[in-house]
Amino acid sequence: MKYMLLMQFSEKNVDFPKLDEWKPEEIQAHIQFMKETNAGLTDAGELVDAQGLAMPETARIVRSHSGGAPVVTEGPFPESKEWVAGWWIVDCDTEQRAIEIAAAVSAAPGPGGRPLNMPIEVRQIMAIPPTEL
Amino acid sequence: MTAFEPTVDDLLRTLAPQVVGVLTRRYGDFTAAEDAVQEALLDAARQWPAEGVPRNPRGWLIQVATRRMTEQVRSEQARRRREELVAGQVPADRRSAPGADAGTEGAHDDTLALLFLCCHPVLSPASKIALTLRSVGGLTTGEIAAAFLVPEATMGQRISRAKHRIKDSGVPFRMPDGAEWPARLDAVLHVLYLIFNEGYASSTGAALRRVELSREAIRLTRAVHTLLPDSAEVAGLLALMLLTEARGPARTGPDGELVPLAEQDRGRWDTAAIAEGVSLITAALPRGPVGPYQVQAAIAAVHDEAPTAAETDWPQILALYGVLARISDNPLIILNRAVAIAMVDGPATGLALLADPPPALTGHHRLYAVRAHLHELAGDQEAAVADYRTAARRTASLLERHHLSLCAARLAAQTGK
Numbered sequence: 001m002k003y004m005l006l007m008q009f010s011e012k013n014v015d016f017p018k019l020d021e022w023k024p025e026e027i028q029a030h031i032q033f034m035k036e037t038n039a040g041l042t043d044a045g046e047l048v049d050a051q052g053l054a055m056p057e058t059a060r061i062v063r064s065h066s067g068g069a070p071v072v073t074e075g076p077f078p079e080s081k082e083w084v085a086g087w088w089i090v091d092c093d094t095e096q097r098a099i100e101i102a103a104a105v106s107a108a109p110g111p112g113g114r115p116l117n118m119p120i121e122v123r124q125i126m127a128i129p130p131t132e133l
Numbered sequence: 134m135t136a137f138e139p140t141v142d143d144l145l146r147t148l149a150p151q152v153v154g155v156l157t158r159r160y161g162d163f164t165a166a167e168d169a170v171q172e173a174l175l176d177a178a179r180q181w182p183a184e185g186v187p188r189n190p191r192g193w194l195i196q197v198a199t200r201r202m203t204e205q206v207r208s209e210q211a212r213r214r215r216e217e218l219v220a221g222q223v224p225a226d227r228r229s230a231p232g233a234d235a236g237t238e239g240a241h242d243d244t245l246a247l248l249f250l251c252c253h254p255v256l257s258p259a260s261k262i263a264l265t266l267r268s269v270g271g272l273t274t275g276e277i278a279a280a281f282l283v284p285e286a287t288m289g290q291r292i293s294r295a296k297h298r299i300k301d302s303g304v305p306f307r308m309p310d311g312a313e314w315p316a317r318l319d320a321v322l323h324v325l326y327l328i329f330n331e332g333y334a335s336s337t338g339a340a341l342r343r344v345e346l347s348r349e350a351i352r353l354t355r356a357v358h359t360l361l362p363d364s365a366e367v368a369g370l371l372a373l374m375l376l377t378e379a380r381g382p383a384r385t386g387p388d389g390e391l392v393p394l395a396e397q398d399r400g401r402w403d404t405a406a407i408a409e410g411v412s413l414i415t416a417a418l419p420r421g422p423v424g425p426y427q428v429q430a431a432i433a434a435v436h437d438e439a440p441t442a443a444e445t446d447w448p449q450i451l452a453l454y455g456v457l458a459r460i461s462d463n464p465l466i467i468l469n470r471a472v473a474i475a476m477v478d479g480p481a482t483g484l485a486l487l488a489d490p491p492p493a494l495t496g497h498h499r500l501y502a503v504r505a506h507l508h509e510l511a512g513d514q515e516a517a518v519a520d521y522r523t524a525a526r527r528t529a530s531l532l533e534r535h536h537l538s539l540c541a542a543r544l545a546a547q548t549g550k
Contacts, residue, residue, distance in 0.1 A: 048287060
């Protein structure tokens, strides 16, 4: 079963300073943790893909427009204070295991080495229909 | 090429488990043997179509794989010690491939032993499936990765870790003992069943290869049936696969949408597969003991033999689900039984059976789907629409969500809600 783990960032669910206020070694430790976690998931044969997303300042909303060119705007976003910071797609045996992986990445170190405890949304990826019994 | 002329692929898939078996028995290292045979298979897939199949393909593969194994061993750090070990283990008269007239004694036992090894309890279901497809099915890592829609590196690691777990567990390459035999055969059949489902359950878009997975599951189960013709459960599983696969062409509509059993065009069912499945299950049932695959095959046979949905022998299906509920603890049986009882005694009786579902079914999308169907039969369209919508929200299957949403929308339009 494949799961998408969405790292949700919002001003109200974190109590740590913005990334540009972290010390370089804290950022380094955070990156190292993510690299090691992904290497571990690859070794386990569970990682399908993982990416971090650029800051929402760079995001664009695109809508098709009947009879004209698509409309591209800088927002409005559904809730400007909440955004997806990155995601993993893992292929594992159980939902329990997906939750374990989410818990591990949620504990990525932040300033002072404290775990960020960033909320990670676990969503099963829509797949094939189950065979009838 | 005619249907009776085996392709190079067919030949390689048949020979793969035999060659892994020979090398594993000879050198006692499943991990290295499996790697070497993979490379030999790739060599053969490249060379044979162009240069023709060698006169003794099995000997050719054994020779090339042995050479590959020696190369691997050489490149390892403990080079000298390992070389001596390998050389010392091979009697002088067996350092070259056997002659073209050499028999293939033990080949069948090797295939079974390999299946038991790949379906070892220390492995996760995903690893068992991957390892079985590669070592016994002869599929490449790339092919397996494509079928499961994961990167090749991920699948490669999964297989490699599975092999190392087997190595670390110290399980010897042999047939399991009498006492552990039934449990291990159950595991093998379960893995074949999972491979079949993986292939059967999807039929759209990028999933073309998956049809090959269900065919591969049937081919492997057929091989196990040939090796163990007296096992009624093996025959039952093969029959279940054939009877299910027979409905495959009618199961999706022109746009890939799901078509429920009752609405399928039975003219598109594969009558030859149905005939073979029915004859297998008819012969197996009296041999006993009756296991869950046989009962499921019997249920599939009753469905497949009905000329129209209306002529389905529901009392017999209901009786079979009663048997199945006694020998299997799968909670989904309760749902299927509720449908059967509704068809025999009316939807109210089916709904009553689901009034107090076990915890495993609480919140399960199929509970809502079945209830929706029974409410619809009972004429309670409002309750049906609500349950169809809940089921659509809760399923993790795209095709099923489309189907359930359509059911809800169709009913809602009728009632104007």
